[in-house]
Amino acid sequence: MPRDSAEVQVRPGVESDLEALTDIYNHYVHETAITFDTAAFSPEERRPWLLSHPEDGPYRLMVATQPAPTGNSQESQEILGYATSSPFRAKPAYATSVEVSVYLRPDAGRRGIGTLLYKALFEALAGEDVHRAYAGIAQPNEASARLHERFGFRYVGTYREVGRKFDRYWDVSWYEKDL
Template sequence: MEIKVGERSHVEVITDIFNHFILTSNTRFEEKIFTYENRLDWFLQFNPETKHQIYVAVKDGKVLGFACSQAYRTGMAFSDTVEVTIYLNEKAKGMGIGTALYTRLFSALSVQAVHRALCGIALPNESSIKLHKRFGFSEIGVFNEYAKKNGEYISSIWLEKLFTSSCTM
């Protein structure tokens, strides 16, 4: 398996991974699937030279998952904060791919001006919570039943990770 910088050619598979979760779980709150065009617009925010990065795990020419860091909110007040996301193909879980993706992403972010990384995880999702805690994230709270999808209320746990990069101001 290889961890690579995400490229435009990966957008179609990334879209498929997102759509799987939209259709089969409350992990994603959207009720309508993403289009390739929608995800391509989203993908254009990433650049390996900035704090907004995306990496993919590739094995035998197939993308098995991705991890990314993106703006938490707009505005200068949040410029040193990123929100991180990780998604794996259902068949790729339990193979160490999430660990490999986050190892690469957090290594890259350690030399960027990142002060804090945030992550929201729809509940229940013990495996994602364990992964994030393994990388130094700590719980900051739960938004109880704050979203609704397919008639069901969804809660999310929020976690944070402090970066001590020499680039952080």
């Protein structure tokens, strides 16, 4: 169980984080409609995703960690969650737009970790040639909507029944933020 949020540090993601990041993401694949992926990933399958988020540029991966109960070295850090900025769409004219997201370990919610991650992500993006950030939020997800609104995102519309998972259709509300 996560402890005091004062112990939480945010840093760029690195390749040694891959297994923990994959485990976090797979929880959402199996248990929620927050992602529309329907099959779990192996760490090797997720490696291209991780490598597409370098330490600089518009596509970032920020990771929240805290010391593991057994020690304080880098090797004994627990990963609590991550935030990313990724390409919004593949076409060149979209290059100055990013899609952002936050995923937390299931026991790491309600501690302000998503806020810490987004704060670090948007600070990292401040010097980049990025004009807008977009977030698609599968509905219902009031906590995610509140997080995005705290960071200045505004609601721009909803795609109705755009994804099918767990034998039902889900809406996705879209939010945007000027950068």
